[in-house]
Amino acid sequence: MKSFKEFMEERVKEYYSSTEIGKDFFTAPQLDKAFGMALCDHIYEFIKNLSFPVLFELGGGNGHLAYDILSIFKEKYPSVYSQLTYYIYEESFYLMTLQKNRLKEFEGKVFWTRELMPMEGVIFSNEFFDCLPVHVVKDGKELYVSDNKELWGEISDERINLFLERMNYKDKGHVIEVCLECIDFLKIISQHLLKGYHILIDYGYTSDEIHRYAGGTVVGYKSHRLVKDILKETQLFDITAMVNFSAIVEYGKDVGLETAYFGNLRDFLISSPSFLEELERLSSSKNPEDIERLSRLKIMLVSMGDRFKVLVQKRT
Numbered sequence: 001m002k003s004f005k006e007f008m009e010e011r012v013k014e015y016y017s018s019t020e021i022g023k024d025f026f027t028a029p030q031l032d033k034a035f036g037m038a039l040c041d042h043i044y045e046f047i048k049n050l051s052f053p054v055l056f057e058l059g060g061g062n063g064h065l066a067y068d069i070l071s072i073f074k075e076k077y078p079s080v081y082s083q084l085t086y087y088i089y090e091e092s093f094y095l096m097t098l099q100k101n102r103l104k105e106f107e108g109k110v111f112w113t114r115e116l117m118p119m120e121g122v123i124f125s126n127e128f129f130d131c132l133p134v135h136v137v138k139d140g141k142e143l144y145v146s147d148n149k150e151l152w153g154e155i156s157d158e159r160i161n162l163f164l165e166r167m168n169y170k171d172k173g174h175v176i177e178v179c180l181e182c183i184d185f186l187k188i189i190s191q192h193l194l195k196g197y198h199i200l201i202d203y204g205y206t207s208d209e210i211h212r213y214a215g216g217t218v219v220g221y222k223s224h225r226l227v228k229d230i231l232k233e234t235q236l237f238d239i240t241a242m243v244n245f246s247a248i249v250e251y252g253k254d255v256g257l258e259t260a261y262f263g264n265l266r267d268f269l270i271s272s273p274s275f276l277e278e279l280e281r282l283s284s285s286k287n288p289e290d291i292e293r294l295s296r297l298k299i300m301l302v303s304m305g306d307r308f309k310v311l312v313q314k315r316t
C-alpha cells in the first residue's frame with residue numbers, strides 16, 4: 001500500500017523518463033514562441049538593472065521556452081544577454097537530452113542542474129508545479145492506493161492537518177489536495193533567490209474557487225484525452241493536479257515571497273507589448289504559416305487564457 005502522493009510521484013517520474021511533451025498534451029511554449037515573447041517583456045523589466053542576472057527555468061520540457069527566451073534576449077537585448085546565464089532544473093535525463101539538442105547554439109550560456117544555487121534574477125516555470133505530487137484528503141482521511149484500488153486511511157503527515165487549518169479547509173466536506181512539495185519548493189526558491197522574482201505559470205484555482213473541484217483536480221492524460229481510471233491504467237500517462245494558488249500566495253509570505261502580480265494567462269499575455277504586436281501582425285497577414293500561428297495564439301488566449309494563472313512573487 002502507498003499513499004496517493006507516492007503513487008503520483010512514481011507515475012510522474014516514470015512518464016517523463018521516456019516521453020516528450022506533445023505526445024499526450026501540448027504546452028503554451030510548444031504552441032508558439034509568442035508565449036516566450038510575452039514572458040521576455042516581463043523578465044527584461046525584472047533583470048535589466050542586475051549586473052549578472054540568472055534565468056532559472058524549472059522543468060524545461062522539450063526546451064522550447066529556453067530556446068525562445070535565449071533567442072529573444074540575444075536579438076533584442078544583446079547587452080543583457082551578454083551578462084546573463086540560463087539554468088534548467090530538470091529531473092528527466094530523456095528530456096535533458098532533447099533540451100541539449102535544441103539548445104546547441106547556446107552552448108556556454110545554458111546549463112543544467114538538479115540543485116538551486118544562490119542567485120539574482122528570475123526563477124520561473126510553466127506547468128512545473130502541477131507535476132508535484134499531492135496528498136489527497138477528505139473528511140479527516142487520506143487516500144492510499146492498494147492493488148490499484150482506492151483506500152482511505154490515516155493522515156500520513158501532521159503538516160497536512162496544519163495546512164487544512166491554516167487554509168480554512170477543515171470543514172469543507174469534499175476532496176482537498178495538499179501539495180506539501182509545492183510548499184517545500186517555495187522555501188528552496190526563496191532560500192536561493194537573493195534578489196529578484198519568482199514567476200509561476202500553471203493551471204490552478206484559488207480558495208474562492210475550490211468548491212468547483214469538490215471531487216479533486218487530479219487527472220491523467222494519454223494521447224490528448226483524459227485517462228478513465230488512473231489507478232488501473234497500465235500504459236504510461238501524464239498525471240497532474242491543478243495548482244492551489246491561494247496556498248502558494250499564503251505560504252510564500254512565510255518565506256519572503258511577496259505577491260507582485262496575480263492574474264489569468266490571457267491578461268498576462270495581452271499586457272505584453274510584444275505579444276500584442278505579434279498578434280496584430282499575424283492578424284493582418286495572408287501567409288498560411290502566419291494564419292496557422294494566429295490560430296495557435298487564439299488557443300493560448302481562449303482555451304488556456306482563463307484556466308492558466310500567472311503568479312509573480314518578489315523576493316523581499
Ligand SMILES: C[S@@+](CC[C@H](N)C(=O)[O-])C[C@H]1O[C@@H](n2cnc3c(N)ncnc32)[C@H](O)[C@@H]1O
Pocket residue numbers: 012016021027028029030058059060061062064065089090091092095125126127128131132
Ligand atoms: C508539463 S512539463 C512542462 C515543460 C515546459 N515547461 C513546457 O511548458 O513545455 C513538466 C516538466 O517538469 C519536469 N519535472 C517534473 N517534475 C519534476 C521534478 N520533481 N524535478 C525536476 N523536474 C521535474 C518534467 O521532466 C518536464 O520537463
